[in-house]
Amino acid sequence: MSDQDSRPPFDARSFLKTVPEEPGVYRMIGAEDKVLYVGKAKNLKRRVSSYFQRTLSSPRIAMMVAQVQRVDITATRSEAEALLLENNLIKSLAPRYNILFRDDKSYPYIELSGDEFPRLAYHRGAFARGARYFGPFPNAWAVRESIQLLQKTFQLRTCENSVFQNRSRPCLLQQIKRCTGPCVGLIEKEAYLADVKLAGRFLDGQGSEVIDDLTARMQRAAENLAFEEAAACRDQIRVLQAVLHRQFVDSRKDEDVDVLAAVEEDGLVCINIAMVRGGRHLGDRPQFPSGAVVSGAEDGLLAFVEQHYAEHPMPGKILVNLGLEPVRETLLELSERPPAATAPRFASERAWMEMAEKNARLAVQAKARDTGRAEQRLEALREALDLADPPMRIECFDISHTMGEATVASCVVCEAGAMKRSEYRRYNITGITPGDDFAAMRQVLERRYGKVAAGEGICPDLILIDGGRGQVSAARGILAEVGLEAIAMVGVAKGEGRKAGLETLVFPDEREPLALGGAHAALHLVQEIRDEAHRFAITGHRAKRGKARIGSRLEDIPGVGPTRRRNLLAAFGGLDGVKAATVEDLCRVEGVSRKMAEQIYSALH
Structure with a gap:
């Protein structure tokens, strides 16, 4: 024993x-x-x-x-x-019994910034102090549609602060009546903030109250013979009424509801969340659990509730199609005053749930088709490259820079035919001759696979290199140095005119380059992975280049005009002194508030 x-x-x-x-x-x-x-x-x-x-x-x-x-x-x-x-x-x-929903943290929000003249913006990621956030929304389309509506109705600015601070004349949005032009003083601050307050109330689901306030304002303006103001209020009311009446399902209430439909078909569990805000059905989003044992739809639903509402605000009501009592217990654990969790009772609620369940089943069917398609593409790639088994884990590398400036390398991962974004990595390349792509490739592979050789990472089945024979030779040399030369590798060389479908696959041995042709399933998979590596690299490069440039010039920091810049340079003896200063040091300079000091410090670091 x-x-x-x-x-x-x-x-x-x-x-x-x-x-x-x-x-x-x-x-x-x-x-x-x-x-x-x-x-x-x-x-x-x-x-x-x-x-x-x-x-x-x-x-x-x-x-x-x-x-x-x-x-x-x-x-x-x-x-x-x-x-x-x-x-x-x-x-x-990576516990076996933790159910994970990989995309559950990436919901978009609408942001009203904390600036003097708040900005209306699309937002993903961490929340900034001083700003207000409304959401989450099920998809980017719902956010952008709402922003367009708010622009038409309340005419709030959507421009970046760097643009707002440097306008000298109205922009096109002001001319087409999508912005009131606060950047050039065409609206008083109090009036602009009143519009911001109304927009916030509308986003909070108080659409009917906002219409009532606008109606009262319109009547007062008409009584005072301010007919232009009355006409503007009338137009705002018409837009809002049209939106409130244009429902997928008419709830006849300004209510915030999440509709959770859990479905299990063909061994796949899907949790579909539909979002209703202010009575408006904003669409839905399917989620699939991964990385754990899932014993059924109710099990997946409880895990989703626990993860989702630990990270995102709870609406006033949550509709579920099963597991009502366990859901209530989970919500009670997350909040001392949980929202009302219930099964659909009214006609509108039943219609919402029917739509959510139908879309969940469609999502399951689509995922099943994608899984079969992925298996076919992996098998085609195995045959094309003459591998023993389909490459279940593929890693692809790309290098991005502008004439040698701010060089960034990317590594993206494709597992079982699907991109695994949680394992993407970027590498800042330093200590090489600017523009030397071979040296950049050697550095990133040494950093990546030096750890794998030491037993600290996962070894891929196939490595893709965005480049020709030179990049592949450099990569093969590094893998030989760390003892991983047995890993299959291939380069993806661009074809004539960089046209898609004309790429050739370059091998590290003596084999001739392979042209599969634009219709080949294996090439489609390789193109998809290569394009994702390129996108991920160039996004990181642009961010690094922009940060380096704004960090080197005070004049590019919004709100730092000639007078403040002169005072800062005089106080610290030059740009290096400004960079070395703390927030408290910056606050002591004439004309620099605490908020401005934090902005300067953040930009320079």
């Missing part, structure tokens, strides 16, 4: 007496000290106790709990710290 078999069973009752009622992270540990699951909680005792009740929320959880031999606890100072620690542990440990 092994040591594992001789261990006494886990004594949950004794352990739970030691668990604190504080926020933190817990780790379920199984045989051979293998981490089965990582979770977070605002109350560790209540959350961990829920796993050791007589009835559990899903078969997956019951299967996991049966394997638990110990539970490790880490208390944190706040729920935010617990969330951060949980994310880090899941990424590093």
